[in-house]
Amino acid sequence: MTDLTRRPERTALEAAGLGVKHRRGWALRDCSFRLPVGRVCALVGPNGAGKSTLLSLAAGLRRPTAGTLTVLGGRPGEKRVRPRIAYLSQHKPLYPRFTIADTLRMGRELNPERWDQSAAERLVHAGRLAPDARVGDLSAGQRTRVALALAFGKTPELLLLDEPMSDLDPLVRHELTAALMTEAAERATTVVMASHVLAELDCVCDYLLLVADGRIRLAGEVEELLAAHTLLIGRHEQPGPPREFARHTVVESRTTGRQLTALLRPDGPVAGAWQTAEPSLEELLLAHLRAPDAPPLLTPSAEPRTARAAA
Numbered sequence: 068m069t070d071l072t073r074r075p076e077r078t079a080l081e082a083a084g085l086g087v088k089h090r091r092g093w094a095l096r097d098c099s100f101r102l103p104v105g106r107v108c109a110l111v112g113p114n115g116a117g118k119s120t121l122l123s124l125a126a127g128l129r130r131p132t133a134g135t136l137t138v139l140g141g142r143p144g145e146k147r148v149r150p151r152i153a154y155l156s157q158h159k160p161l162y163p164r165f166t167i168a169d170t171l172r173m174g175r176e177l178n179p180e181r182w183d184q185s186a187a188e189r190l191v192h193a194g195r196l197a198p199d200a201r202v203g204d205l206s207a208g209q210r211t212r213v214a215l216a217l218a219f220g221k222t223p224e225l226l227l228l229d230e231p232m233s234d235l236d237p238l239v240r241h242e243l244t245a246a247l248m249t250e251a252a253e254r255a256t257t258v259v260m261a262s263h264v265l266a267e268l269d270c271v272c273d274y275l276l277l278v279a280d281g282r283i284r285l286a287g288e289v290e291e292l293l294a295a296h297t298l299l300i301g302r303h304e305q306p307g308p309p310r311e312f313a314r315h316t317v318v319e320s321r322t323t324g325r326q327l328t329a330l331l332r333p334d335g336p337v338a339g340a341w342q343t344a345e346p347s348l349e350e351l352l353l354a355h356l357r358a359p360d361a362p363p364l365l366t367p368s369a370e371p372r373t374a375r376a377a378a
């Protein structure tokens with residue numbers, strides 16, 4: 068029976084045929100995906116894959132060369148969208164002459180309707196930073212904390228973070244990740260977080276966008292993407308992949324001595340005497356990063372609705 072009380076999931080980001088061309092080539096090409104609201108999404112890919120380009124498009128800082136990107140139902144950067152987004156770029160620009168208190172005051176004045184002073188201060192206090200300390204005198208990690216405080220204080224519906232934790236020590240990284248998760252859960256904030264630290268994404272993100280060479284390779288719920296793959300280990304002495312794999316999608320297959328390890332997207336049961344397991348998120352990502360030509364996979368919630376409507 069159809070549940071009529073169930074509202075369709077709203078969309079935080081939707082790309083259709085999205086492309087960005089720089090002087091030397093395409094940074095993003097023919098990207099189509101959807102990110103539903105309320106997800107914590109890892110944005111993963113090798114250096115130069117197009118992650119920062121995608122985030123800066125979503126923040127309204129640059130325009131696509133081709134296709135469209137919709138953010139919270141509007142155009143990136145437009146007046147009704149901009150106040151609902153916080154974007155922390157890799158460079159975390161802050162005014163070095165401002166004190167921390169000045170910086171938070173600026174946040175309050177620029178976002179009078181949404182500002183949450185206590186959310187911003189909680190983060191500053193947890194780092195034992197003095198409000199009268201000058202931003203220019205802080206370490207890189209301390210500046211990251213202040214930049215995150217500014218982003219949290221804005222109480223965004225969509226938080227775009229470009230490698231936010233890269234210059235933090237492990238303890239602070241842990242603490243700030245926990246704070247981020249608490250704030251996101253309390254307000255049902257959608258978070259998109261570009262990161263290279265694969266092991267740390269596992270417990271944090273429930274959605275994944277994998278970009279490689281400017282194209283979307285994987286998109287969707289982490290659980291569904293993991294469940295669609297199987298890791299196989301077993302004895303294999305012939306050259307090339309085993310014949311039993313022919314009807315399945317082989318993402319990656321490696322042989323060390325007589326042992327074969329493969330990541331498959333199986334189409335039914337896999338014949339043969341293999342040890343099988345569901346991959347960890349890190350195993351899934353590493354295999355796809357090593358095999359950029361593997362066919363892309365989008366789960367149903369990550370399929371753009373505009374494309375479906377047009378079909």
Ligand SMILES: Nc1ncnc2c1ncn2[C@@H]1O[C@H](COP(=O)(O)OP(=O)(O)OP(=O)(O)O)[C@@H](O)[C@H]1O
Nearest residue numbers: 089090091094112113114115116117118119120121
């Ligand atoms: N302003 C620019 N002018 C010319 N090319 C650019 C510009 N910005 C990015 N690019 C190119 O676009 C591609 C994607 O860059 P982008 O910074 O989006 O990648 P990334 O995935 O964020 O990489 P990283 O993990 O190293 O931060 C790269 O080839 C880069 O050289």
